[in-house]
Amino acid sequence: MKNVVISGTGLYRPPHIITNAELVESFNAYVALQNDKNAVRIAAGEVEALVPSSVEFIEKASGIKQRYVIDKAGVLDPRRMRPHFEPRSDDQLSLMAEIAVDAANKALAAAGLRGSDIDGVLCAAANMQRAYPAMACEIQQAVGAGGYGFDMNVACSSATFAIEQAVNAIRGGSARRILVVNPEITSAHLEWRDRDCHFIFGDVCTAIILEAEDEATAADRWRILGTRLVTQFSNHIRNNAGFLNRCEDTDPDARDKTFRQEGRKVFKEVVPMAAHFIEEHLASLGFAPKQVRRYWLHQANLGMNQLVIRKLVGGEVGPEIAPLILDEYANTASAGSIIAFHHHHADMLAGDLGVICSFGAGYSVGSVVVQRL
Numbered sequence: 039m040k041n042v043v044i045s046g047t048g049l050y051r052p053p054h055i056i057t058n059a060e061l062v063e064s065f066n067a068y069v070a071l072q073n074d075k076n077a078v079r080i081a082a083g084e085v086e087a088l089v090p091s092s093v094e095f096i097e098k099a100s101g102i103k104q105r106y107v108i109d110k111a112g113v114l115d116p117r118r119m120r121p122h123f124e125p126r127s128d129d130q131l132s133l134m135a136e137i138a139v140d141a142a143n144k145a146l147a148a149a150g151l152r153g154s155d156i157d158g159v160l161c162a163a164a165n166m167q168r169a170y171p172a173m174a175c176e177i178q179q180a181v182g183a184g185g186y187g188f189d190m191n192v193a194c195s196s197a198t199f200a201i202e203q204a205v206n207a208i209r210g211g212s213a214r215r216i217l218v219v220n221p222e223i224t225s226a227h228l229e230w231r232d233r234d235c236h237f238i239f240g241d242v243c244t245a246i247i248l249e250a251e252d253e254a255t256a257a258d259r260w261r262i263l264g265t266r267l268v269t270q271f272s273n274h275i276r277n278n279a280g281f282l283n284r285c286e287d288t289d290p291d292a293r294d295k296t297f298r299q300e301g302r303k304v305f306k307e308v309v310p311m312a313a314h315f316i317e318e319h320l321a322s323l324g325f326a327p328k329q330v331r332r333y334w335l336h337q338a339n340l341g342m343n344q345l346v347i348r349k350l351v352g353g354e355v356g357p358e359i360a361p362l363i364l365d366e367y368a369n370t371a372s373a374g375s376i377i378a379f380h381h382h383h384a385d386m387l388a389g390d391l392g393v394i395c396s397f398g399a400g401y402s403v404g405s406v407v408v409q410r411l
């Protein structure tokens with residue numbers, strides 16, 4: 039069977055940083071405004087007072103120190119608490135496509151390719167900007183690619199699931215070179231008014247080029263030794279926004295129409311699932327976890343990643359084995375493990391093994407075992 043390689047990655051990083059201190063200051067201003075507005079009802083016991091957030095909690099519970107966002111002013115405005123994006127006409131490039139094209143062009147340059155060399159585009163992300171036409175078709179046209187494009191969503195595992203689709207398409211002969219993009223505008227699905235989760239997400243876009251090994255010319259090539267995916271239904275990470283909402287006559291701004299989670303349960307259930315899954319995947323390829331030089335894990339929670347690695351290889355967990363990017367980027371949904379790979383692979387040697395692994399809503403877990411050529 040044909041070998042498939044990752045021959046380039048690219049990253050779009052939004053222009054604005056929100057530090058935890060800035061985030062907490064605006065959240066606490068929102069809390070004060072709300073509590074002031076509801077003072078009489080709070081005093082009468084009809085409404086519960088909102089509770090302020092804290093930088094110390096956020097850093098201790100998650101490891102997140104800041105996040106990048108496309109719009110900062112809207113998020114930090116205590117009277118708004120969500121980004122503001124200018125609507126665009128149908129003949130303008132969509133926002134998701136714009137950040138995808140930026141990341142895609144960087145990945146193409148890294149792979150030494152042009153857009154016209156690509157004959158398959160997968161737009162894989164936790165949220166799509168519209169129902170149709172597929173974002174992937176717009177991105178395909180904007181980068182000058184041929185072939186076909188389609189959108190896919192497996193929440194935080196969208197990128198790894200897309201890598202498997204790309205590998206299968208190249209092996210099966212339906213495409214020669216595939217561009218996977220992960221435009222994650224998570225600031226638009228995050229409930230910035232909810233203390234339990236307002237610190238979790240950041241915006242970003244990653245891009246990955248996959249091609250047949252015998253055609254790839256980039257100096258930096260990663261043979262894909264195996265991919266494995268699993269899903270198991272859970273309501274513990276959920277967002278009910280969807281096209282039926284307007285027919286249900288429910289409030290489009292209701293709490294269930296943005297990201298919700300039972301963080302503790304997710305932590306407890308996903309850690310053993312991911313660790314076991316990676317171990318089994320490696321075993322099926324004849325490897326033990328300790329033979330892997332680097333794990334580029336999903337970036338949702340520092341403690342979660344430390345536990346996954348400890349279960350796999352024991353001992354101290356340092357950035358050499360499991361690099362962390364969530365302190366800088368926060369949780370960027372499906373892009374997290376790809377950002378970790380993008381920033382932390384240059385020092386690896388030919389023959390070194392690595393695992394890209396995502397875990398998230400679904401639940402879904404995807405692992406990609408790679409070897410540097």
Ligand SMILES: CC(C)(COP(=O)(O)OP(=O)(O)OC[C@H]1O[C@@H](n2cnc3c(N)ncnc32)[C@H](O)[C@@H]1OP(=O)(O)O)[C@@H](O)C(=O)NCCC(=O)NCCS
Binds near residue numbers: 091369
């Ligand atoms: C979300 C997460 C960081 C929360 O951390 P946690 O330790 O589980 O925190 P909890 O929600 O249990 O809250 C602990 C306490 O901190 C408080 N707290 C919650 N948010 C707070 C905030 N922003 N500031 C201060 N205190 C806060 C809670 O009220 C609670 O107080 P109590 O003990 O008096 O009841 C963590 O559960 C997590 O990351 N889980 C995995 C999530 C994940 O991977 N999701 C995938 C998404 S794609």
